[in-house]
Amino acid sequence: AQSVTQPDIHITVSEGASLELRCNYSYGATPYLFWYVQSPGQGLQLLLKYFSGDTLVQGIKGFEAEFKRSQSSFNLRKPSVHWSDAAEYFCAVGAVYSSASKIIFGSGTRLSIRP
Amino acid sequence: DGGITQSPKYLFRKEGQNVTLSCEQNLNHDAMYWYRQDPGQGLRLIYYSQIVNDFQKGDIAEGYSVSREKKESFPLTVTSAQKNPTAFYLCASSIVRGQSGANVLTFGAGSRLTVL
Numbered sequence: 001a002q003s004v005t006q007p008d009i010h011i012t013v014s015e016g017a018s019l020e021l022r023c024n025y026s027y028g029a030t031p032y033l034f035w036y037v038q039s040p041g042q043g044l045q046l047l048l049k050y051f052s053g054d055t056l057v058q059g060i061k062g063f064e065a066e067f068k069r070s071q072s073s074f075n076l077r078k079p080s081v082h083w084s085d086a087a088e089y090f091c092a093v094g095a096v097y098s099s100a101s102k103i104i105f106g107s108g109t110r111l112s113i114r115p
Numbered sequence: 116d117g118g119i120t121q122s123p124k125y126l127f128r129k130e131g132q133n134v135t136l137s138c139e140q141n142l143n144h145d146a147m148y149w150y151r152q153d154p155g156q157g158l159r160l161i162y163y164s165q166i167v168n169d170f171q172k173g174d175i176a177e178g179y180s181v182s183r184e185k186k187e188s189f190p191l192t193v194t195s196a197q198k199n200p201t202a203f204y205l206c207a208s209s210i211v212r213g214q215s216g217a218n219v220l221t222f223g224a225g226s227r228l229t230v231l
Contacts, residue, residue: 009155032218043119043205043222044158090157094218099165100146100209101173103218105157 002027004093006106014114015083021076021109023091033074034092034103035065044090050074061085086113117142119223121206126228128193128200136191136226138206145211147189148220151175152203161204164189165211193228201230 005024013019025031032051036044048059055067065076074091088110094103119140128134140147146165150158160173164183178197183189193200204227207220 004157034218036222041225041227043121043207043224044220045222046219049219099163099211100207100218100220101148101160101163101171103220107155107157 002093002104004091004104004106006089006091006109008109009107010110010112012112012114013081016080019076019078019081019085019111021089021091021111023074023076023106024072025074025091025093025104026072027093027095027104029095032094033065033067034094035059035063035074035076036090036092036105037061038088038090038108040087047076047089081111081113083113083115086111119206119208119221121204121223121226123226124224126226128228128230130230131195133192133194134228136193136204136206136228138189138191138223139187140189140206140208140221140223141187142208142221143186144208144221145186146209147183148207148209149173149179149181149189149191150205150207152205152225158205161191200228203227 003026034049035047038044047063048057050057050067057065063078088108090108091106122137148163149161159175162181164170180192205225206223
């Protein structure tokens with residue numbers, strides 16, 4: 001079955017510390033991977049996406065993610081978090097050149113920042 | 116600036132009433148989607164439309180209805196048949212399948228529906 005797992009429901013890190021949010025997927029076709037961020041009461045904003053090529057992908061707001069096919073993972077990282085990074089983060093997977101209606105979202109990881 | 120506008124931001128409904136959530140986009144996207152978000156869960160697809168006058172059920176379509184009379188608009192009606200309608204509703208759009216970037220969703224700011 002196709003699925004996306006974000007094992008951490010809630011993470012708290014200190015401002016200035018590094019961050020890694022985990023994402024594992026199970027998908028039969030060649031995956032198209034995404035990370036979205038959602039501020040409270042807002043819609044989702046695309047942070048970055050991976051389809052092919054370099055497995056380390058740079059996104060907006062200083063985020064990056066690394067695709068590891070052997071581990072079926074697409075973890076999100078940031079070297080130094082800012083208080084404004086507090087939000088909910090969603091990993092998602094879709095099929096290349098398929099409709100976005102096939103995208104599967106993880107259940108999200110809520111990030112809190114300790115001053 | 117191009118984007119998606121959802122209204123109202125907050126909506127309260129009495130049990131037994133139908134309510135309609137508005138979604139308008141000026142991105143010239145062909146495809147539009149409605150998602151439901153509940154705490155601790157990912158997004159679940161309610162309905163989607165790839166072209167005007169056509170739409171498809173998603174994973175949780177029961178108790179909802181949609182229309183797509185114009186490319187820019189995709190309103191969602193939450194009917195009295197929806198057993199647990201209190202949720203955050205997100206509208207999104209994308210270019211169509213088969214084109215590069217067809218998977219990339221652009222989201223509106225959402226509408227929060229509370230049933231009293």
